[in-house]
Amino acid sequence: MQIAIASGKGGVGKSTITASLLYLLKDEYRFVAVDADADAPNLDLLLGVERWEEERELIGAKVARINVESCIRCGICQERCPYDCIKVIDGDYVVSELTCEGCNVCGLVCPVPGTITLEEVRSGVVRKTMTRYGFPLISAQLDVGRPNSGKLVTEEKEWAKKLMGELGLEHMIVDSAAGIGCQVIASIGGADLTILVAEPTPASLSDVQRAYKVVQHFRQPAYLIINKADFNPGFTALRGWAEAEGIPILGEIPYDRAIPRSMSMLKPFVEAFPDSKAAEAMREIAERVREEILK
């Protein structure tokens, strides 16, 4: 089974919850964890990973380059670039590598053949390790300024699938990227269900509603975990929304300083502070995941 964990935006505790859930399920189930937030991966840090066993470069992004020697400075490329990535610097037309989407429109419209070339560049790395908890983790890191492409996530999931075959694992648990763009679509697409994580604030509600639309797009069931549940007692709209949409609530985790403290210790909070209120709530959630999702 493939489970995605999403929130629509970072900062609501999705990865800390994921790390703790993985910790609580590790003895009973055989799974691979995937950190699909290639833009800001952190599951490895939360699981205390110190080294990668294997790393693969992902070459795939393309950027345009302009040869100043043959350029006649007609400006057509700048006019036609759909994303405004061509600037004039000291009289030369220059592609801003950090924003170019690699569509090659500039190359097609340039009147001087060979002046603009599309070059392949590294978009990041995909990497694998065995965590000290006995399950493998696949993660990725996008290079700075590269298109935030879903391809990296797709690559991670393919590697994870291969590992499942090799090691005879039953499940893939994907810590989805933040946002709702291509990485999230690649994270949620192909999953059997998505667990949403949100906190009771208007901003988080708005973000998770947007993530839920992506889930609906793929016609998947969704579940909800409410984090920092007691942090805003007057705010009932999150719960109300979940009930109206028929999204089962797997549980609520109270605000607990054990969580940020465990993050500094680079350990899942259920491991670092097993007696905390948050850990107790998390164990109940894991129990429901066992009963209702993994069965």
Place this chain on the structure above:
Amino acid sequence: MQIAVSGGKGGTGKSTVAINLAIALKEHYDLVLADLDVEAPNDHLLLGVELASEEPVELFMPRFDYGKCTRCRKCAEVCEEHAIITMRDGTPFLMPNLCSGCAACEIVCPVPGAILPGKKLMGHTYLTETPYGFPLVTGRLLEGEERAMPIVSRAKKRAQGLGKELLMVDTAAGTSNTVSKALEDSRLIIAVTEPTPLGIHDGELILKLAKLMNVPAMVVVNRSDLGDVGKVREIAEKYDAEVIAEIPYSENIIRSYVEGKPIVLTDYPEAGLFREIASRVVEFLGGGE
């Protein structure tokens, strides 16, 4: 002139810093705030306003006139996104989700009129007046759409079009090229980070991007009592950035966040921290009143 508020990872309080700083800077500059975190724009929620003056962001999307198309496959070959597939006889079909709207296919199609300019709605931009004396421009990607870049670039243009003295952009988390697009042309980046190992890791990436883009950066450490600020200072130093403020974890900030009342306007002691950040920015930029 433009400045940017950015943060390596989500949830570091970047938007809180952005809106409070905007309110504080309003006293010095005629400004506009642009929320370019188009996948999860939240500044309007923190400012307690409803998005207004919606404008669609539409992208080119090819439509084929099969009566004219000669099935030469050129359009499919040129498409970097592999959004056009061809049947065995060369008939092209579009997979709309993959299309980036770049129009390369239309440029290469040898038959005039075989590719018609269809349109696809990607999201919206908004221009909202706030009760704080500055307008907010927001970009918002449509759910199910994958490409944030056109929304970021359109929202930024809309904000630039207002011709204000200062454009303050609030970027998405991370360091992808949509963040670079938002940062582009900034005179200063305020990088918001946390002193946790995760925050430090991601904070370093944003400083790296700032360096690559040749934009000076200042660091604001949020929830500064959660970890080791010394480590943040080390990283900042490595990238020639200065830590200009430490904001401790604060119930007051959470309360003001939940109530939708910017903390800088309250009597809580934290308000002073944001004013301090603002004066550092003014000092750096010069000008203003």
